[in-house]
Amino acid sequence: MRPGGLTLGTEDARLSRRGAFAIGAAGALLTGLAALIALTGEMPHKVGLAERHALTVAAPIAVGLYAWREGTHARFGRLLVLAGSAWSLTALAGSGNELLYSIGRVAGWFVEAGIVYLVLAFPSGRLTTRIDRWLAIAAFALVSVLFLPTALVAETYPSPSPISTCNATCPDNAFMVLGSEPGILDALVVPLREALAALILITVVARLADRIRSATRLMRRTLVPVLVAAMFRTLSLAVAFGIRGVGAGDSAVIAATAAIQLGLPVICLGFLIGLVRWRLYIADRLLGLAQTLSAPSAGTRLRDVIATTLGDPSLDVAVWRRRDGGSGWTAVDGKPMSLPPSSSGRLVTVIRDGEEPGGAGLPDRALGEQLPFVEAVGAFAFVWEDNRQLATRVERSLEDLRESRARVLAAADEERRRIERDLHDGGQQRLVALRIRLELAEQEMLENPSEARRMLHRLGDDVDAALEELRSLAAGVYPALLTGRGLYEALRTAALQSPLPATVVVDGSDRYSDEVETAAYFCCIEAMQNVAKHAPGASGVEISLSRNGDLRFEVRDDGQGFVVDDIAPGAGLLNMRDRMDAVGGQLEVRSAIGAGTTVVGKIPVRAS
Secondary structure (H helix, E strand, O other): OOHHHEEOOOOOOOOOHHHHHHHHHHHHHHHHHHHHHHHHOOOOOHHHHHHHHHHHHHHHHHHHHHHHHHOOOHHHHHHHHHHHHHHHHHHHHHOOOHHHHHHHHHHHHHHHHHHHHHHHHOOOOOOOOHHHHHHHHHHHHHHHHHHHHHHHOOOOOOOOEOOEOOOOOOOOOOOOOOOOOOHHHHHHHHHHHHHHHHHHHHHHHHHHHHHHHHOOHHHHHHHHHHHHHHHHHHHHHHHHHHHHHOOOOHHHHHHHHHHHHHHHHHHHHHHHHHHHHHHHHHHHHHHHHHHHHHOOOOOOOHHHHHHHHHOOOOOEEEEEEEEOOEEEEEEOOOOEOOOOOHHHOEOOEEEEEOOEEEEEEEOEHHHHHHHHHHHHHHHHHHHHHHHHHHHHHHHHHHHHHHHHHHHHHHHHHHHHHHHHHHHHHHHHHHHHHHHHHHHHHHHHHHHOHHHHHHHHHHHHHHHHHHHHHHHHHHHHHOOHHHHHHOHHHHHHHHHHOOOOOEEEEEEOOOOOOHHHHHHHHHHHHHHHHHHHHHOOOOOOEEEEEEEEOEEEEEEEEOOOOOOHHHOOOOHHHHHHHHHHHHOOOEEEEEEOOOOOEEEEEEEEOOOO
């Protein structure tokens, strides 16, 4: 998992600004039509009825747009927008036309089933448990079995209702197909369906309360406003059924049914408050997480940070890391581990870095309803962990660079002292002796000219020796053959001078920059010298050069070999590594007892 490729698991795309504007405009149109139908109808108290119908349509669409735009709860937002659009049909119950009125009353029955589904599906937009699914099925089955068929046999609909204010003046049922209404309808069916509807609503409230009891802190903050709103509407429905059952006056029944209809906007308000509390809680927790990670105390651990933020002490964390022979999941302490199966009761949340996983959080399954929050916290924490490891690697690289520079400077000083020593002990002494002989020849020129001429002739040999001394010294600093003829010729000449038989094999003969050829040359020379000094029993050395994108060299011997991890690197190997680091190359030493030793180097180059 790396910062450039982090992907969260939020599957619902956010609503675009243009889409939100279009849906908002359509919602405003539906709201206006709902209010207009009520205002132009013949219902009593039609102004109040128009206001309630407008709220019934506008509230779910507005809250749905907020949830949809927010992204995490986009699915629930779409459901709310769809519900608000469908609920606009209930405004037809304010019309004086029999067909429109009947359509509005039938639509009102499905509103109740839709409310049950929305309350149980909040905030994810999905029914996540079996009991939730069965409650939703029961609500729609009740409407389909005990409400919808009665539209074919009832002369009138029960009145007043939450979506109409008429009583004796209500239009007749336009869907009536029988000559008269069966007596069993009012005697049994209507009381039974109202009792079952109340039972389902009470069970939904109880289920919501149970979810809150077992939920995390975030879900409790989100669900409590919805529970309060659902309790208000359920109580309003029970009171209205009771008032209508005892034959109370029209004004009391109208007030009670109006409270039922207002319960729809109240529930939508509960949805909105819950979503806002969700966002505020997450913002607060992520801010605390950022503050903790920006200035971590000594001993701060990734697992503890995530567990504290999520409020789950039992949380485990797995990290996807490359290991010998492949890659796999490891615990934070580096030990290999496996992700638990789905039957373990743990929730597996994978944070991906491009195509590969970067890490995984293993929280309690109770956090499943806040999966986007879990993924956001995990992504944030894993990025911090990656940055921390990157900073550690950079600091280690800087330390290696400082040590390498120190060794380079020390080697340069040592080389300067060697050159000074060689000049003093070699070329300088020869030149001093040459000067002395010249002075002697000058004296002999006055006393014995013929002897002086012989001395001057002998000085030619001394001059040649001094020149050869200087050439050898210069070749030790930088071989002239390397500059003039290239890496292959320089190594071939060095192989001819090797104390052990040496061969040079070349695949390609490109020339490279001075620093590349110098690094490769001296690494090969150092490797050959190591064979002569540290590989008893070696019968020869083979040097190979090849070019396949990089310049690659190998120095192989057939000595007794050694265990690489058991040998501390000496000055020669450190110098070789420093030279390779300076040109961005890599150096590897391969050896085993009885199998000889191979020094392999790779340098990224461009042929010149």
